[in-house]
Amino acid sequence: MPPPTPVLVADAAALDANVAAMQALADAHGVSLRPHAKGHRAPWVAARQLAAGATGVAVATAAEARILLEAGVGDVLLTTIPAPGRAAELAALGPPGALTLVAHTPALVAVLAAAAADAGRTLRVLVDVDVGQRRGGAPTPEAALATAAAVAAAPTLELRGVQGYDGHLQGIPGAAARAAGHAEAMARLDAVVVALSGAGLAAPLVTTAGTATAALAAAHPSVTEIQPGSYALMDHRYAAIDGVAFTQAAFVLTSVTALIAPGEVIVDAGTRAVSTDLGAPLVAGRDATWVSAGDEHGRVPGDVGDLRPGDVLRLVPSHTDTTVVLHGAVVPA
Template sequence: MTDRPGPPLAFRPPMTPALVVRRAVLEQNLAAMQALCDAAGVKLRAHGKMHKCSTLGRRQVELGAVGLCCQTVGEAEVYAAAGVGDLLVTSPPAPWGAARIAAIAKGGVKIAVVADDAGQIDRLSAAAVAADTIVGLVVDIDLGTHRTGVPPEDVLALVRHANAAPGLLYRGVQAYLGHLQHLTDLDQRRAACEVTRQRLGGLVGELTEAGLAPQLVTGGGTGTYAADLASGVFNEIQAGSYAFMDVEYEDCPSPDGGPWAFASSLFLAATVVSARHKTHVVCDAGLKAHSVDGPPARIAAGAPQGARWRPMGDEHGAIFHPALTQALKSGGDFDRAVTATDADEAIPWPADAPQVGDLVWLQPGHIDPTVNLHDALFVVDELGGVEVWPIDARRTARV
């Protein structure tokens, strides 16, 4: 998309902070990724960890996704209960999760789970046998992220172990390249994708020669989708962030070298609750509304161009006026700089600063953990209609 559609300014949420989705842009994003996958002959298994919303997950399946990825057992339970019939748990579960996963399979859902050691496989096998059901097993391979996954040299042995385990159906392998998703140097990202493609292709060949050809070769993501789809190795990709997008992704080049095929569809609406200083106003979106593990939220509307949001505690965020940020930098001490600026009669109060009660619209810096802080999405169509979609897969698991 060459344009950058903004938030639905005509909509005022009933409370703030609130996550608001522009439905038309969301639908464009979903259709664009599905079309790219269809054209490449690769299945899309949309990653449900990003949105944790069963309504959105079902919509992705309606548009052609083969199913959903889940990062947690709790997500899998929610998506299964919501009617999503094909699930892949993309992180090795804790020991307590084996029985829960077997229960999902017993309920008629096609579910697979990744594992990266023999003990995990044995626990899943025992749980599946005890529940008199079949659970799919995907061997997780580490090709550089170093988070989970078996080293390449140990893949064949672990696949053999999985293939022999009662109650389990060996489905294939996973190679998620999380360490490549946000590389800002596109040439470096592409080169790294090619190296991992060759290594993964070699492993698939080795398994095939051993009579253990993987049905699934799954992985990839929004930041590497072009290379993933063109690899000739992946037959399923696990993209997630494409549906909403965020600052972290938009600050990286699109993997195909052109404009991003997806645009920001989700925004965080905040209300100005205090305007006592020339340098900044204070809104009700702080650390409990926006995760700060990635780049700061970007102001999309409601404040002068160049204004910046920064957290000021659990419940509060500051919107710093662009004309006065230099005063804060040169003052050294924040308290002293704000006090001096307020007292300086030569510095006028900014006429274009947001006022108490005004909405400020933020684009999240990192979507996944930000969405996880909220209970619902307000989904707004172009005519002003609103639906509330619960973020119902936030929980870890039932107790």
């Protein structure tokens, strides 16, 4: 019997197949896999990824870091640049050495170093590099080098390497255009690696990539780690991208609550159950569409004439990352 709706579920068999496929890709190229957990926020999913060979997980927020660290994950990377006001919280989060942060300016490095000193810990830090995303990373090799030098000089910080996430490439549907953009992004990242090496600053960790660029990044000579996330659960946006061959594992189960017409029903999944930032969810297995009818209601016209109140439909999220935050948990199915 399905759980009460609306609920976000993960098909465990499809999830495990996706996890195995991405791990095989990383292993084939000799790079580490650090799955991004913002797409599931679930310790039980992270446990499957780690058991398959992942070296750690990535997260996008302090709250996600806390969830995974408290679940016992011993290597967590917070991939977003922290606000200075979060430094004290982050410096004290989890067991010593379990959390790695990113920084993009010497000023932020100074804040993190002071917070680490106050916490009596050494913090691991990556230099965050802008490879085209334009979301705050160090914009030039010179800026990245200054940040790296500041980290290396701080007694409470440990320079671990560089991060260059190519998020601006993830939604490009065509493989050729995506590859061209990736080559430009990696040239920017390589320039930073060369600059650090020339200054005698080692960058043992060079981490990058999302689901759509994982294969390209894994094959790039300077990359040591990839951090895709959406591959595990998938959504219909990624399914439409050329070369992304993973199975849909995440579904929002929703119940019919009312019959409006022979070809139209109301369901209990509205915009508080499915995100619409990248479009409406798809109705799995039916020639029907979901349309928002409010916070708690969806309208489904189409091939639904056989349905009755209580019947359950499966919705395929357009963007699983932003759908998962609307639910308290991802439930295995």
